[in-house]
Amino acid sequence: MASYVANSVLNDSLRQMKSNQKDSKQNVDWDDFNYPPLIKVIHYNIDEVQPEYRLVVRSLWLSSILIVTYTLLNIIDNCIQAGYGLDGIRILYSFMFLFSFNPIQFFIFYRGYKGVVSDPYLLVLYKWVQILLMMCWITFSIVGILGFNGFILLPFFFDFLPFCGVLALFEDIILLFIVFLSGFALFRIWNIKE
Structure with a gap:
């Protein structure tokens, strides 16, 4: 009884x-555009997220901030490398990364946030794009092509351009941290029913 x-x-x-x-x-109120602070193109309020998913949404938010940090650091690093005589096209690639990766990561952040808060159906696309992005971030942290300064290039940089080597190491660590945050969020969100 x-x-x-x-x-x-x-x-x-x-x-x-x-x-x-x-x-x-x-x-x-999805029409209350309050984020990012100066541009205000989306609605974002962490208090509207259920307590058990706040850490997930914060990790999505932090990964979108970190990709901005990565792309800015990549531009600085590639500008310094071009100044030391490496191919200047790397600067163009860095700006292409800035204008492509940031909107994609921001879209993923918002899609995950909105899916967790109101419409779990939005998480279907989030899950597959997040997996694709995680594979890209892992690849970009390893390879040394285009404007990417992956782990493969670190010995060259530390031998000839030590400061660029330190910047490249920070870039790679940021990408791996983004993979960790994204993987954590994906793992937690995967079981939410659409």
Whole structure:
């Protein structure tokens, strides 16, 4: 009898909690564009995320900030390398990365955030694009082609351009940290039902 009462109370509290979550999802004002601070093109408020997914959304947010950091560091590094006589086309590649990777990572952040807060169906595309991006970030942290300064180039840089080697090492560490954050978020989000 006691287990029946305990199960009944537990089920009632779970139903109440799910009802409160549905109510909070309906109260989100998606037309209140408040993020990023100066541009304000999307709605973002971490308080609207269920407590169990706040860390996931924060890791998505941090990975989008880190990709901005990576692309800016890549531009600086490739400009210095061009100044020392390496191919100047690397600077063009860096700007191409800036204008392609940042919007893609920002899209993934927003898609994951909105999917967690209100519409889990949005997470279907998020999951597959996130997997693709994680494979790209791992590859870019290893290879030394185009404007990427992967681990393969580190011995060359440390022998001839030590400062560029340190910058390239920071770039690679940032990419691997993005992979870690993205993998964590993907793992947690994978089980949310669409």
